Amino acid sequence: MADKFHLAWFLQGSSIQAWGEPWTGNISEEWGSAEMFLDLARSIERACFDYLLIEDSIYIGEMWQKSRDIYLKNGMSVPRQEGSVVASLMVAATRHLGIVPTLSTFAYAPYLVARTVGTLDQVSGGRAGWNMVTGSSDLSAQNFGYAGLPQHDTRYDMADEYIEIVKRLWDSWEPGAIVADRESGILIDPAKVHTIDYVGEYYRCRGPLNSGPCPQGRPVIAQAGGSDRGKRFAATHADTIVAHVKGAEHMKAYREDVHAKMQAAGRDPGTCKVLFLVAPILGDSMEEAELKAEARRVKAARNTDIKLAQLGWSTNIDFSEFDLDQPVGELTTNGHQQSLAQFLRKAGKRTLREAITEYGTTGMSVDLIGTPDAVAAQMGEVMQEVGGDGFLFALPNVSRKSVSEITDGLIPALQQRGLTRRAYGHRHLRDNLLEF
Numbered sequence: 001m002a003d004k005f006h007l008a009w010f011l012q013g014s015s016i017q018a019w020g021e022p023w024t025g026n027i028s029e030e031w032g033s034a035e036m037f038l039d040l041a042r043s044i045e046r047a048c049f050d051y052l053l054i055e056d057s058i059y060i061g062e063m064w065q066k067s068r069d070i071y072l073k074n075g076m077s078v079p080r081q082e083g084s085v086v087a088s089l090m091v092a093a094t095r096h097l098g099i100v101p102t103l104s105t106f107a108y109a110p111y112l113v114a115r116t117v118g119t120l121d122q123v124s125g126g127r128a129g130w131n132m133v134t135g136s137s138d139l140s141a142q143n144f145g146y147a148g149l150p151q152h153d154t155r156y157d158m159a160d161e162y163i164e165i166v167k168r169l170w171d172s173w174e175p176g177a178i179v180a181d182r183e184s185g186i187l188i189d190p191a192k193v194h195t196i197d198y199v200g201e202y203y204r205c206r207g208p209l210n211s212g213p214c215p216q217g218r219p220v221i222a223q224a225g226g227s228d229r230g231k232r233f234a235a236t237h238a239d240t241i242v243a244h245v246k247g248a249e250h251m252k253a254y255r256e257d258v259h260a261k262m263q264a265a266g267r268d269p270g271t272c273k274v275l276f277l278v279a280p281i282l283g284d285s286m287e288e289a290e291l292k293a294e295a296r297r298v299k300a301a302r303n304t305d306i307k308l309a310q311l312g313w314s315t316n317i318d319f320s321e322f323d324l325d326q327p328v329g330e331l332t333t334n335g336h337q338q339s340l341a342q343f344l345r346k347a348g349k350r351t352l353r354e355a356i357t358e359y360g361t362t363g364m365s366v367d368l369i370g371t372p373d374a375v376a377a378q379m380g381e382v383m384q385e386v387g388g389d390g391f392l393f394a395l396p397n398v399s400r401k402s403v404s405e406i407t408d409g410l411i412p413a414l415q416q417r418g419l420t421r422r423a424y425g426h427r428h429l430r431d432n433l434l435e436f
């Protein structure tokens with residue numbers, strides 16, 4: 001019997017993201033009510049996914065010709081809603097699925113994150129997580145009164161303190177603190193609720209958390225840093241890592257590196273699940289799937305500006321200043337270092353036009369194109385080679401139709417092969433993650 005692996009969904013913000021894609025109904029009028037995304041949550045729960053991660057950013061892009069035009073005209077990550085609000089709608093629409101909003105450290109005080117995610121854990125009965133991000137654009141920092149973001153590695157030093165506060169706040173209520181003794185009339189035992197009195201280089205916090213204890217004790221922490229410093233951070237703190245690495249060999253190396261760093265931090269490597277981004281292209285036949293993949297390549301080749309503006313959005317590089325027909329060359333960033341490294345590695349000596357046309361047009365960690373059964377077989381083989389722990393679906397064309405291809409086509413094929421769960425084993429998100 002093959003080993004089971006985990007499934008999660010990477011929702012690129014609650015926004016009008018699906019604008020311009022087919023089968024998206026009246027998305028231009030209905031996006032604000034988040035109905036399509038609530039249906040997504042219900043569907044992936046039916047398919048027994050571990051969690052849905054709501055990606056986020058808190059600014060409108062301006063990294064193409066120093067203008068917002070391309071981002072606004074094409075609805076690129078705008079308009080997008082506050083993830084914690086959409087997350088609370090999602091927990092109300094589901095019973096088993098983990099819900100993991102992104103909250104950026106520069107935008108929310110640690111106390112507010114501990115309280116928001118803690119409350120989400122309470123109202124969901126232990127299904128909340130927090131995608132812990134440090135931000136990557138000066139534009140977002142400027143929305144909060146800062147001149148820009150701190151340097152890349154300083155952000156992680158700050159994040160170490162930040163997360164320590166959040167964990168201590170979650171721990172500030174000892175188990176059994178709520179005694180609810182009707183005879184004596186005592187609700188809470190004061191001896192079991194503590195200040196944390198944290199004084200760090202970057203943050204201070206008194207505590208205790210006033211929102212009370214969380215069903216999971218500490219809600220699940222997700223992280224995505226792919227640089228060496230980022231991986232060290234994730235290995236120290238995360239329950240699940242979302243990774244963007246191309247090819248089974250690199251995926252395996254990434255996971256092994258995380259495991260080594262976890263051991264160095266005194267953690268059991270089995271306690272953090274590394275999930276890899278995929279965007280399968282499914283068809284009723286291999287030919288149909290290939291045709292869809294080709295259509296996506298053609299669209300990408302036509303829209304190099306949009307693709308480059310998207311890459312610039314996460315790397316803070318204005319690619320409009322580059323010659324499309326010259327090799328990409330060497331680049332550096334204070335933004336997403338790993339996304340850039342990944343792009344440069346794939347680009348090699350190719351021109352910017354060639355590199356961007358291929359980048360992100362088909363698969364992500366691995367290219368998955370075919371019938372549900374063929375793709376299920378391929379996913380099983382990849383996981384066998386990598387060693388675990390699962391996949392994170394990030395469709396560029398979220399619609400009820402494309403979601404159904406995954407949840408009613410691909411996932412049953414995986415289940416029939418014994419590769420993914422058919423029923424939830426536990427009430428809490430962390431327990432489901434640790435189940436296999």
Ligand SMILES: Cc1cc2nc3c(=O)[nH]c(=O)nc-3n(C[C@H](O)[C@H](O)[C@H](O)COP(=O)(O)O)c2cc1C
Nearest residue numbers: 055056102133224225226227230242244336337338
């Ligand atoms: C799969 C994946 C999902 C991410 N989601 C978010 C997000 O929602 N919001 C955000 O600000 N950054 C997000 N990031 C960026 C990471 O949090 C991190 O800032 C980025 O990977 C850069 O880290 P690095 O320089 O250590 O590689 C994501 C990255 C990856 C690979």
